[in-house]
Amino acid sequence: MSRGHVRPAQQQPECRPRGDLTPLPEQRYVCRCGEELRLVRASAEINDWAHETLSGQRYRDDRSALLREDPARWWAQLRQRMAAGDMRAAQLYSTLTAAEDLGWGPGWHYHRPEKTLTGPPEQPPPVCCGRPMWASPDGWACRVTLRVFPYTPTTG
Numbered sequence: 001m002s003r004g005h006v007r008p009a010q011q012q013p014e015c016r017p018r019g020d021l022t023p024l025p026e027q028r029y030v031c032r033c034g035e036e037l038r039l040v041r042a043s044a045e046i047n048d049w050a051h052e053t054l055s056g057q058r059y060r061d062d063r064s065a066l067l068r069e070d071p072a073r074w075w076a077q078l079r080q081r082m083a084a085g086d087m088r089a090a091q092l093y094s095t096l097t098a099a100e101d102l103g104w105g106p107g108w109h110y111h112r113p114e115k116t117l118t119g120p121p122e123q124p125p126p127v128c129c130g131r132p133m134w135a136s137p138d139g140w141a142c143r144v145t146l147r148v149f150p151y152t153p154t155t156g
């Protein structure tokens with residue numbers, strides 16, 4: 001997403017956001033593990049969202065101590081069991097390698113929103129440079145120039 005040393009102000013259209021610049025109401029989601037999730041700022045530096053549980057966890061870690069501290073050894077032990085003809089180990093191995101690609105591992109996963117608990121926002125997003133704006137943590141962002149316009153306070 002980095003735009004390098006391009007100077008956007010020179011070549012890009014001037015932003016004139018139209019519409020309601022108040023923040024969207026908070027949305028709630030649920031992960032497949034049943035945890036309720038909300039949107040939080042990804043980090044102090046990055047103006048983007050991350051999902052976390054209401055108690056502030058971004059992933060769930062129920063791994064065994066060996067897997068947490070020495071995953072290479074844990075996998076080596078699983079491969080040894082496979083090599084020794086353990087069918088359950090072979091099944092586990094193929095399930096887990098597939099799951100790792102999806103952000104799931106043995107005993108842990110990143111929480112991801114599977115379902116939205118809250119209804120869609122009633123207000124339409126503001127429009128800038130011909131496109132609906134993106135509700136970023138810092139404010140409404142123009143999708144064309146990436147300029148951010150701070151939220152105006154909600155009235156009433």
Ligand SMILES: [Zn+2]
Pocket residue numbers: 013014015016128129142143144145147
């Ligand atoms: Zn714009």
Ligand SMILES: [Zn+2]
Pocket residue numbers: 031032033034035060109110111112
């Ligand atoms: Zn989860």
